[in-house]
Amino acid sequence: MLIETAFCTRDVLPPDRFSCWREHISQTYVAMDVEEDRTADTTVSQRILSLGAIQLWTMEHSTMTLRRTQKLIQQSDPELYHLSLPLRGTMGLINSDHEAEYEPHDLVIHDTSRPHLMRAITGYGEDTILGTGLFIPRKLLPLPDNAIDSLIMRRLSAREGIGALLAQFLTQVTRDCGSYRPDDGARLGTVAADLLSALFAHALDAGNPLPPESHQRTLVLRIRAFIQANLHDPQLTPRTIAAAHHISTSYLHLLFQHEEETVAAWIRSQRLERARRALADPTMRAIPIHAIAARSGFSRAADFTRVFRRAYGVSPRDYRHQTAPLDP
Structure with a gap:
């Protein structure tokens, strides 16, 4: 089974729940100022699965606001990207120059090194918010920082394409965590980083052009995502993969020369x-x-x-x- 950290306010006496949650989030993520309706009982259930250097989180909680200030950043910053996928309820994000609201099945990335305010709100007739996502060190993504900067707080769809593949990966690993071994965590982390990088590369290709070396890397990531989505097809071969990406088979093999395995072996x-x-x-x-x-x-x-x-x-x-x- 994957290494798991769990927290639930039901395990804490009611008067201590809010303070315990505020301390827990600082220990497992980053220091945040937490605000909520103190007249209501604090309701939080969180699971974090270790995928090597990446953490896969799921959380269900009542309406609350979390604020990451410049002072807190100066005190401690693990330099993480935080990927969020709301599944129930809405999430609002505000930073110095942008404000947006995200519905279920929107993907959004934000940065622990930037001050921001995040507010999660229950939907009509709902008691709690539900979401999942990743805490991922910035250095693990192969794309240039200035390229990813343009994607901070941008709404990305989890309903189709690579976004849907990434969302499926997050929910499936969480659901099936008992069928993995602890040493599978790092391998799954690599898959998560590849899918997230491929999603970013896809979004960036529609806008800013990438340097040649970054373009080659993102092409490899898109090819890996394509392979993952079509593993069930016995006709999946280097030739069909190359044709689907409008490149020659020889160029496909050239791209994988610097990978750990050949295309066929992967x-x-x-x-x-x-x-x-x-x-x-x-x-x-x-x-x-x-x-x-x-x-x-x-x-x-x-x-x-x-x-x-x-x-x-x-x-x-x-x-x-x-x-x-x-x-x-």
Whole structure:
């Protein structure tokens, strides 16, 4: 299971809930001035999953306002980007030169090094706000800082394209965290950083041009996102990938010369990882192994068994048995 940190105000005596929450958010994220309706009970439930240097958070809470001031920044700044995906309720962000409101399934990025005010408000007939997102060190994104600056507080859609793929990744990892091992965290963090970078690159391509080296890197990120979205297709090959991105197959291989794996090897490893997670998922015990293989892009069950055994040292059937939860 992934390393998890959890906080819930139900575990704290009512008079202490507000102060405990304010202290907790400073310890797990950054120092913030927290304001809320003190006449109401403080309601907060937060989970943080460790994805290497990246943290995946989910939070449900009552209406509140969080303020990051210049004084707090001078006291401590971990230099993080904060990606937010509201799922219920609305979120408003204000900084020195911009103000915007975000609805469910809007993606927005802001920066711990900049003063800002964030206000989360429940919708009509709702008691709490629900959201998820990432805390990611700025240095982990391969794009220039001045390019990302143009995306701060810009509304990005999680309803289609790479934004939808990123949103699906965030919710699926949170939901299925029990089917991963602790050492999967860093690998999942790499996927998260790649998807976020690909989303930024897509948004930037519509506006400011990137330097050649950044353009090549963002092209690799878009290709990786494309592969992730089409792993189920047994016809996914370097040739079809190159055609989908309007480049030659030789140029595709050239782009991956500086990556850890070739294109074909990365496709195979991602298919195996998808199948491994499915085999370890208790909710998918009734699905036959050959069906899981097909969903992961392996058209022949025998080929899947052979490459799975080579990668993990056991057969798919034995792996599913080993990861099965013990009966109570």
